[in-house]
Amino acid sequence: MAAWSSSSSGEQALAKQALGLVETRGLVGAIEAADAMCKTAQVRLIRYEVTAAALVTVAVRGDVAEVEAAVEHGASAAARVGELLAKHVIPAPDSQMEDSLAGPGVFRTPRMY
Numbered sequence: 001m002a003a004w005s006s007s008s009s010g011e012q013a014l015a016k017q018a019l020g021l022v023e024t025r026g027l028v029g030a031i032e033a034a035d036a037m038c039k040t041a042q043v044r045l046i047r048y049e050v051t052a053a054a055l056v057t058v059a060v061r062g063d064v065a066e067v068e069a070a071v072e073h074g075a076s077a078a079a080r081v082g083e084l085l086a087k088h089v090i091p092a093p094d095s096q097m098e099d100s101l102a103g104p105g106v107f108r109t110p111r112m113y
Contacts, residue, residue, distance in 0.1 A: 018067035019090040019097075022074045023057045029082025030056035036077035041070035055085065064091045 020043065022033040027050070034045055043062035050056050060070055068089050075087040 017061045018064040020060045020067040020071040021088045023086040024078045025083040029078040033074035033078035034058045037070035037074035040073040041066040043070045
């Protein structure tokens with residue numbers, strides 16, 4: 001599970017944890033990846049991003065070994081039902097990234113034209 005710490009200003013920030021990313025083309029593969037990642041390892045689903053080009057990136061946080069296992073299982077699950085584009089683990093994201101990663105995430109639905 002994610003660990004939270006408070007800064008001197010009283011803001012909450014996600015303590016140093018690995019970041020795992022799985023990117024798919026289409027929502028079905030991304031949902032399958034997220035489900036597999038959360039079921040196979042002690043990680044926290046922190047966000048997903050959807051672009052107009054139907055690319056969906058799922059992000060999880062946790063201990064490095066847990067995130068590595070989650071990303072492997074998630075990528076494998078996504079590839080079974082859809083198109084896997086990328087998978088990546090950042091063991092210790094730079095502190096400058098924490099503000100954008102610590103929040104609940106941006107849940108956007110692409111516009112239908």
